[in-house]
Amino acid sequence: MATSENPGRGTWNSKLGFILAAAGSAVGLGNIWGFPTQVADNGGAAFIIVYLVCCIFVGLPVMIAEITIGRKTGKNPVGAFKALDPSGFGAMIGYWGVLCGMMILSFYLVISGWTLAYVIEQILSFTGNEAGASWFGDLGNGPKNAIFTVVFMLFTVGIINGGVSNGIERATKVLMPFLLFILLIMIGYVLTLEGSAIGVREYLMPDFSLIDMDLTLSAMGQAFFSLSLGMGALITYGSYLKKDQNIMSSATYVTVVDIIIAFIAGMLVIPAMYVAFTQGIAIFGDDGDLISSVSLVFTVLPQLFENIGGSLGLVISVSFFLLLGLAALTSSISLLEVPVAYVIDEHKVPRKKASLIIGGIVLVIAIIISFDIGLIDHFVNIFNEIGLPLGGMMTCIFLAWVWKTGNAIVEIEQGYPGAAESGFTKTWAFFISYICPILIGIVFVTTVLNIIR
Ligand code: PHE
Numbered sequence: 488m489a490t491s492e493n494p495g496r497g498t499w500n501s502k503l504g505f506i507l508a509a510a511g512s513a514v515g516l517g518n519i520w521g522f523p524t525q526v527a528d529n530g531g532a533a534f535i536i537v538y539l540v541c542c543i544f545v546g547l548p549v550m551i552a553e554i555t556i557g558r559k560t561g562k563n564p565v566g567a568f569k570a571l572d573p574s575g576f577g578a579m580i581g582y583w584g585v586l587c588g589m590m591i592l593s594f595y596l597v598i599s600g601w602t603l604a605y606v607i608e609q610i611l612s613f614t615g616n617e618a619g620a621s622w623f624g625d626l627g628n629g630p631k632n633a634i635f636t637v638v639f640m641l642f643t644v645g646i647i648n649g650g651v652s653n654g655i656e657r658a659t660k661v662l663m664p665f666l667l668f669i670l671l672i673m674i675g676y677v678l679t680l681e682g683s684a685i686g687v688r689e690y691l692m693p694d695f696s697l698i699d700m701d702l703t704l705s706a707m708g709q710a711f712f713s714l715s716l717g718m719g720a721l722i723t724y725g726s727y728l729k730k731d732q733n734i735m736s737s738a739t740y741v742t743v744v745d746i747i748i749a750f751i752a753g754m755l756v757i758p759a760m761y762v763a764f765t766q767g768i769a770i771f772g773d774d775g776d777l778i779s780s781v782s783l784v785f786t787v788l789p790q791l792f793e794n795i796g797g798s799l800g801l802v803i804s805v806s807f808f809l810l811l812g813l814a815a816l817t818s819s820i821s822l823l824e825v826p827v828a829y830v831i832d833e834h835k836v837p838r839k840k841a842s843l844i845i846g847g848i849v850l851v852i853a854i855i856i857s858f859d860i861g862l863i864d865h866f867v868n869i870f871n872e873i874g875l876p877l878g879g880m881m882t883c884i885f886l887a888w889v890w891k892t893g894n895a896i897v898e899i900e901q902g903y904p905g906a907a908e909s910g911f912t913k914t915w916a917f918f919i920s921y922i923c924p925i926l927i928g929i930v931f932v933t934t935v936l937n938i939i940r
Contacts, residue, residue, distance in 0.1 A: 496561060496726075496727070496832075497650055497651035497652060497727055498651065498652065498727045498728070498729055499651065499652060499656055499727050499728060499729070500652045500656060501656075502732050502737070503660075504652065504656040504660065505656075505724065505727070505728050505732065505737060506737055506740050506741060506744075507656070507659045507660050507663050508655050508656055508659045508724060508817075508821075509554075509715075509721060509724050509737070509741045510659075510663060510740070510741050510744040510745060511655075511658075511659035511662065511663050511817030511818070511820075511821070512715045512720050512721075512724065512817065512818055512820075512821030513713060513714050513715050513741055513742075513744070513745040513818075514663070514666070514744065514745055514748045514749075514814050514817065514818070515595075515713075515814050515815050515817065515818030515819075516595065516598055516599065516811065516814065516815050516818065517709065517712045517713035517749075517818070518713055518745065518748045518749040518752050518814065519670075519748075519749075519752040519756075519784075519810070519811050519814055520598070520783075520784045520811065521709060521712065521713065522538075522709065522713065522749040522752060522753055523752055523753045523755075523756035523757055523783065523784070524756075524783045524784070525538075525705055525706075525709050526690065526753050526757060527756075527757065527760070527777040527783060528705070528776075528777070529697065529701075529702045529705055529706075530694060530697035530702070531689050531690060531692070531693070531694065531697075531757075532689075532690060532691055532692055532693035532694070533693045533694050533695055533696075533697040533698050533702065534697075534702055534705070534706060535690075535693070535750070535753070536693055536698075537698060537702055537703055537706040538706040538709060538710060538749075539746065540706075541703075541706045541707045541709075541710035542710045542713075542714065542742060542745070542746055543742070544918065544922065544923075544926070545707065545710065545879075545918075545922075545923050545926055545927060546710045546711065546714045546716060546742060547738060547739065547742045548883075548915050548918040548919045548922075548923050549711075549714075549716050549717070549879045549882060549883060549919075549923060550714060550716060550721055550738045550741065550742060551734060551735060551738045551899075551915055551919075552882055552883060552886045552895070552919050553716065553719065553720075553721035553722045553725060553882060554721050554722075554724070554725035554728065554734050554737065554738055555725065555734055555886075555895045555898050555899055556568075556571065556722050556725065556882070556886065556890070556895075557721065557722035557723060557724065557725025557726040557727075557728070558725045558726060558728045558730070558734065558898060559571070559894075559895075559898040560726065561726050562726055562828075562832055563581070563585075563719070563722070563723055563726065563825065563828035563829040563831075563832045563833065564580070564581035564584040564585060564718075564719030564722045564723065564825060564829065565578050565581030565582055565584075565585060565829050565832075565833055566581070566829070566832045566833055567581060567719075567722050567726065568580050568581040568885065569581070571885075571889070571890045572885070572889055572890070577885055577889060580878060580881045580882060580885060581719060581722075581829075583718075583874070583877070583878055583881075584717070584718040584719030584722070584825060584878050585718075585719070585825055585826045585829050586870075586874075587717070587718040587870045587871075587874040587875065587878060588718045588719065588720065588822050588823075588825035588826055589822075589826050589845070589848065589849050589852075590852070590866055590869075590870040590874075591718070591822055591866070591870050591871060591874075592819060592822035592823055592849050592853075593849050593850075593852040593853040593856060593866070594853070594856050594862070594863045594866045594867070595815065595818070595819055595822060596636045596639050596640055596643070596819060596849070596850075596853045597632055597636050597853055597856050597857050597860065597863065598815070598863070599636075599639045599812060599815035599816070599819060600632060600634075600635030600636040600638065600639045600857075601626060601632070601635065601785060602808045602809075602811040602812035602815060603635045603638060603639065603808075603812055604623045604624070604631060604632075604635045605623070605624065605785065605789065605808040606805050606808045606809060606812070607619075607623045608620045608623035608624040608789070609789060609792065609801065609804040609805055609808065610801065610805065611623060612624070612789070612793060613793070613800065613801040613804075624785075624789065626785060626860060627860060629857055629858035629859075632857035632858070632860065633854045633857040633858065636850070636853045636854060636856075636857050637850065637854075639812075639815075639816075639819065640846055640849070640850050640853065642816055643816065643819045643820055643823050643846070644823070644842050644843065644846040646658050646816070646820050647820055647823050647824060647827055647838075647842045647846075648838065648839050648842055650838060651727050654820075655820055655821075655824065658816075658817065658820070659817050662813045662816065662817055663817065665813065666748075666810055666813050666814055667748070667751075669806045669807075669809070669810045670748070670751055670752065670755060670810060671751070672806070673755055673803060673806065673807060673810075674751065674754055674755045674758075676803065677755055677758055677759045677762060678758060680762040680765075681762065681765050682758075682761045682762040682763075682764060682765030682766070683758035683759070683761060683762050684758075685758075685761045685764075685765075686757045686758030686759070686760060686761030686762065687754070687757075687758050689757060689761070690753055690754065690757040690758065700933060703930065704872075704930055704933055704934055704937070707876065707926075707927070707930040708871065708872045708875070708876065708930075708934070711871075711875040711876055711879055712871050712875060713745055713749060714741075714742060714745055715818070715821060716875060716878075716879050717874065717875030717876060717877070717878035717879035717882070718825060718874065718875060718878050719825050719878070720821045720822065720824070720825055723821075723824055723825050723828045724821065724824075726828070729902075730901045730902060731901070731902050732902045733902045733903040734898075734899050734902065734903065735899060735903055735906065735909075735911060735912065735915070736903075756783065756784065756788070759787075759788060759791055760777065760783070760787055760791075762791060763787050763788075763790060763791040763794070766791070766794045768787060768790045768791060768794070770787055784811070788804075788807065789804060792804035792807070823842065823845065823846065823849070826845045826849075827841045827842050827845050830844065830845060868938050872934050872938070873931070873934060873935060873938070876927050876930055876931045876934065877931055879923075879927055880923075880924050880927040880928055880931060883919050883920075883923045883924040883927070884924050886919055887916075887919050887920035887924070888920075892916040892919065892920060895916075896912060896916065899912060
């Protein structure tokens, strides 16, 4: 089956297929590792409130914009902007997206590889092989990082090679429900343990005095990353969407699922940290704040799992890292699909060849990062914290002032008759023209100033 504009390019087979694939892209390390870490880093529940505002008032409108541009043109981000803006200037936004996608994927693969290494680390540590466990659990071990990065890339390329409905749609349909299942079982278990109640309180009781510009910046960056916005992933996924599907409701589902999974992941990780604390594991750093960043998930939780002990501890720990790996996989395929779709559409390269070429280039960068994981921070700064909001802001400006919201609404009306009269669509048009670019602009300028200062 094909879209009317681009025969033979592939489409999602069902409405649920698109929603699951887009939710699969959104739900990833950003939710299960990034979100709880950010919550811990930014003083608990106050962060959640600002994050929600960013997702609903900025993220959702940008997501609708991206999907609409993708479905209208039936193209990759570069082709899509070119099609809507013959001057060629808009294509720059698409090229920026392709670049950000490749660069984000390169560090994303390294962290994703850790999840696989930790599955082995946990098995070895539970069977008493401490030497082996410490080799697999050493985040700074270059050769080990490189091996698992390659393994993870092979999974990613394998799925992308399968194409849109046979590869991406089929994989996410199985992986996403499985992920939710493991997450809920684990929360059920952690909440029965001593100390979890303190964690739940920390997680849910906001201290409004903590809300400041820094926290807002982190929340906005996290929202873009977590919702997979600003680099054309949803333009690409939207390009495989059939004309009879409702963009507004699909985007809303994806946003809600992403928020819920992040919230649930926090409900697991933050209480788990306090359980660990009750058991004597250090969860506060020298500065008295909760341990955050990489250490949170990759050092505190394995110790907790070890304390649970026995086969139950093993099952829980392996499930957790498997879950993290699966969530990362459905996101890494969307990161790879953007440059691959670009090469297929614009350079007429067959899918398999395109994924091997792009996969190979990304892998070289990822292997360099494997040996110097300090680079991850720089990549996050440039391509995630600056790159994604910049791409998102330019997308808003492009849609509202070059392509025009009226044209976008005509596209949205296919699959949503009466869209033009709905309050939701009118509010969206207002937000995408004014509120979103201004808010993102403020965050963008402040982030750049913070980084160069
Ligand atoms: N949203 C993914 C996550 O939360 C990461 C991602 C960013 C995927 C940008 C695609 C595009 O982990």
